[in-house]
Amino acid sequence: MSRSNVYHTRVAFSDCDPAQIVFYGNYFKWFDTACFEFFWSCGVPAWRELNESRGIIGAPLVNAAAKFMNSATYGDHIAVETTITEWRGKSFVMRHVIRRGDTVLVEGEETRIFAIKDPDHPERIKAIPIPPDIRASCE
Amino acid sequence: MSRSNVYHTRVAFSDCDPAQIVFYGNYFKWFDTACFEFFWSCGVPAWRELNESRGIIGAPLVNAAAKFMNSATYGDHIAVETTITEWRGKSFVMRHVIRRGDTVLVEGEETRIFAIKDPDHPERIKAIPIPPDIRASCE
Amino acid sequence: MSRSNVYHTRVAFSDCDPAQIVFYGNYFKWFDTACFEFFWSCGVPAWRELNESRGIIGAPLVNAAAKFMNSATYGDHIAVETTITEWRGKSFVMRHVIRRGDTVLVEGEETRIFAIKDPDHPERIKAIPIPPDIRASCE
Amino acid sequence: MSRSNVYHTRVAFSDCDPAQIVFYGNYFKWFDTACFEFFWSCGVPAWRELNESRGIIGAPLVNAAAKFMNSATYGDHIAVETTITEWRGKSFVMRHVIRRGDTVLVEGEETRIFAIKDPDHPERIKAIPIPPDIRASCE
Numbered sequence: 001m002s003r004s005n006v007y008h009t010r011v012a013f014s015d016c017d018p019a020q021i022v023f024y025g026n027y028f029k030w031f032d033t034a035c036f037e038f039f040w041s042c043g044v045p046a047w048r049e050l051n052e053s054r055g056i057i058g059a060p061l062v063n064a065a066a067k068f069m070n071s072a073t074y075g076d077h078i079a080v081e082t083t084i085t086e087w088r089g090k091s092f093v094m095r096h097v098i099r100r101g102d103t104v105l106v107e108g109e110e111t112r113i114f115a116i117k118d119p120d121h122p123e124r125i126k127a128i129p130i131p132p133d134i135r136a137s138c139e
Numbered sequence: 140m141s142r143s144n145v146y147h148t149r150v151a152f153s154d155c156d157p158a159q160i161v162f163y164g165n166y167f168k169w170f171d172t173a174c175f176e177f178f179w180s181c182g183v184p185a186w187r188e189l190n191e192s193r194g195i196i197g198a199p200l201v202n203a204a205a206k207f208m209n210s211a212t213y214g215d216h217i218a219v220e221t222t223i224t225e226w227r228g229k230s231f232v233m234r235h236v237i238r239r240g241d242t243v244l245v246e247g248e249e250t251r252i253f254a255i256k257d258p259d260h261p262e263r264i265k266a267i268p269i270p271p272d273i274r275a276s277c278e
Numbered sequence: 279m280s281r282s283n284v285y286h287t288r289v290a291f292s293d294c295d296p297a298q299i300v301f302y303g304n305y306f307k308w309f310d311t312a313c314f315e316f317f318w319s320c321g322v323p324a325w326r327e328l329n330e331s332r333g334i335i336g337a338p339l340v341n342a343a344a345k346f347m348n349s350a351t352y353g354d355h356i357a358v359e360t361t362i363t364e365w366r367g368k369s370f371v372m373r374h375v376i377r378r379g380d381t382v383l384v385e386g387e388e389t390r391i392f393a394i395k396d397p398d399h400p401e402r403i404k405a406i407p408i409p410p411d412i413r414a415s416c417e
Numbered sequence: 418m419s420r421s422n423v424y425h426t427r428v429a430f431s432d433c434d435p436a437q438i439v440f441y442g443n444y445f446k447w448f449d450t451a452c453f454e455f456f457w458s459c460g461v462p463a464w465r466e467l468n469e470s471r472g473i474i475g476a477p478l479v480n481a482a483a484k485f486m487n488s489a490t491y492g493d494h495i496a497v498e499t500t501i502t503e504w505r506g507k508s509f510v511m512r513h514v515i516r517r518g519d520t521v522l523v524e525g526e527e528t529r530i531f532a533i534k535d536p537d538h539p540e541r542i543k544a545i546p547i548p549p550d551i552r553a554s555c556e
Contacts, residue, residue, distance in 0.1 A: 016434060032292055047157065075318070157298045159296045162291075336435075342483055403436075
């Protein structure tokens with residue numbers, strides 16, 4: 001059985017838009033924070049430490065998708081449950097489910113890579129093979 | 140041939156994250172702004188006017204997905220090209236392509252509805268059939 | 279002695295900018311959330327309820343200021359301590375102190391009003407005298 | 418007479434909050450972007466280039482203040498006029514005025530430093546004396 005982590009937050013007024021509901025881009029912000037909280041919960045060092053020690057700038061996105069099932073508004077307590085559902089050679093898939101109580105609000109999936117600065121094009125980033133020690137920490 | 144609109148913006152310092160590249164949630168923010176600019180370009184009134192005149196609070200998301208192909212950083216000039224690729228009974232599909240010059244950075248798709256406050260549950264929203272006049276303005 | 283409330287949050291990766299530190303605009307976002315948490319802690323209803331029952335759209339800003347003393351980065355646990363330091367006829371002054379452990383990061387002050395839609399200019403907002411019941415809840 | 422620069426933007430739906438007006442933290446985001454646009458207009462290299470060539474990570478804030486005079490909403494075209502009103506030994510003062518047409522919406526002031534990573538505490542930043550060449554470019 002794979003690890004999971006739950007990130008809790010409360011919807012702020014500034015997270016909501018003139019339709020009185022969470023602005024949808026913020027769900028991806030919470031996915032991203034939940035991704036970090038997942039790695040932290042597995043004992044993986046913060047990106048800045050991985051950057052200093054190994055040149056890994058973080059885990060940028062290859063693709064992301066979400067399905068919006070119920071809206072939320074400010075004051076709501078929400079929980080983001082995160083698991084890694086697949087490890088590939090140079091990427092991995094994260095699944096996030098956002099709930100308010102028992103109600104599922106959003107389900108989403110992110111495909112991410114571990115990236116370093118591209119040595120040939122310092123303005124670009126480049127995927128590296130999944131570091132086995134990071135994978136082992138998360139399983 | 141369907142209408143398209145191009146929304147231009149410049150990446151700000153605050154749009155970027157500690158990896159020095161655009162924080163990915165911001166691409167969805169730009170999709171959303173490009174959606175509005177698309178409707179404005181078609182002569183559809185702003186949501187607040189549709190809300191006052193017809194109770195339509197806006198065009199919330201059913202689902203959204205993006206594929207991240209190249210990164211961008213602050214100072215970059217980017218352009219979001221938006222088209223509606225499909226009209227369904229109660230939803231429509233928008234396609235966005237974000238470019239910096241000729242380089243495609245991100246491709247994405249949003250499925251949206253037109254929503255009103257649910258008369259039975261004022262805290263919720265409810266899809267209505269696509270208003271024919273709005274559809275006609277966009278074709 | 280006046281009431282105070284402490285709002286706790288953890289700095290997210292997406293709260294930080296390419297200088298690896300919190301983007302300064304986010305401190306004002308946290309001031310705003312701390313303002314809401316303060317009123318909630320005093321039993322004042324959420325803005326949407328005040329809007330429905332009394333037409334009060336919220337507590338918009340007249341001015342805001344902050345002094346930045348130490349930087350913070352993602353992963354840091356921070357606490358925002360909020361008090362109301364002055365009640366005037368149509369405005370009030372909120373003071374926020376943001377700390378990480380014992381280190382003060384930011385001190386700030388907001389002057390806010392309680393606002394309704396201006397009956398003469400529905401696109402504008404208008405200050406009302408401080409509602410005595412709201413003030414009483416906060417003292 | 419000192420230089421000034423005007424940064425133009427259009428208020429997005431996602432810049433606004435449930436009160437239907439710009440969330441106030443976003444004015445500081447625009448101050449920050451206007452700050453960068455000001456330096457770019459003076460020929461000062463982007464922070465990432467100053468970082469690589471001289472270790473200057475950017476121009477973080479010492480303090481910031483704003484006075485909110487009129488609200489704005491999505492679709493509004495706004496212009497931020499930026500000047501440097503004072504140079505001190507290790508800091509400088511920027512003034513921003515945000516207008517919609519002839520209407521002043523917000524006036525603000527930022528005190529900033531030029532910062533490097535603190536050699537003694539790599540997690541911290543440290544002010545340096547104002548680089549004379551940068552100052553000369555801006556006058």
